[in-house]
Amino acid sequence: MDKKTLVLGVIGADCHAVGNKILEYGLSEAGFNVVNIGVLSPQEDFINAAVETSAEVIMVSSLYGHGEIDCRGMREKCNEAGLNNVLLYVGGNIVVGKQNWDEVYEKFKDMGFDRIYPPGTTIETAVADLKKDLHIQ
16 A cells, blocks of 8 residues: 655644654554644645645644634645645644534634544544545555
């Protein structure tokens, strides 16, 4: 099987590195080629890395709560860069405060994200979704 490539990083002014490293390890162990752009990453860094590596997936994490602001317009920028088919995943503490999860989910769905994960989602869940979305047995 060809390894599927995904770009992983922490968006915006967020410097939470531990979860990022755990995700990188878990996704690599699951057989994915992980391009980790690290923390404090603007949308353009995710998109440029995805273009350069022909990534099938961009995985955005955010822990400081400003994911909603940091992710706005990302699907459109991906499309402009020719990444119309790239899958966009986002997870973590992606909004400020305690908000209704169904509403948060819909906000990110409306922004063009394919998978939206609440805090505490396991790597196994993301791996299962990746395999399903990328048609991996």
